[in-house]
Amino acid sequence: MTTVYDVPADKLISRAAAELKEKPEITAPEWAAFAKTGSHKGMPPEDPDWWYTRAAAVLRRVYVDGPVGVERMRSVYGGSKNRGSKPNKTVKGSGSILRKAVQQLEAAGYVTTHKSGRVVTPAGVSFLDGVAYSIVSESA
Secondary structure, three states, X not given: OOOHHXXXXXXXXXXXXXXXXXXXXXXXXXXXXXXXXXXXXXXXXXXXXXXXXXHHHHHHHHXXXXXXXXXXHHHHOOEEEOOXXXXXXXXXXXXXXXXXXXXXXXXXXXXXXXXXXXXEOHHHHHHHHXXXXXXXXXXX
16 A cells, blocks of 8 residues: 555655645635745745645655644744854744644544643545656556
8 A cells, every 4th residue: 555655755745735736725815925934044935826735745744753743843844043143043944834734634524632732633634645656657
């Protein structure tokens, strides 16, 4: 049986993002066109569909690392902040973006709350494993 671990993450995320875009529960907020993904970034993302890519990446991250909370995911999506002549400093990513993405994935039925964080539901596992299977079957 093909799982998320059997395919490259970039292919899985891009394919899952395309399928999540068709779900009515997953929609980019109005402010998403202007928001940076963290204080370490200089500009907002250039891709107009970046919200779906981030939601797919968050779903994969919850699948792989779960149970996981928003604060721990902020560390994953953080980066190095350029502070001019001072040494760079590692900062966390935007919590609002991750929180809203997880809430939308909960509304879609792919993620649920566990006592120690968020975990993927059987529907979420089936969705991601189905995407992984379609990637493997195309390359074979």
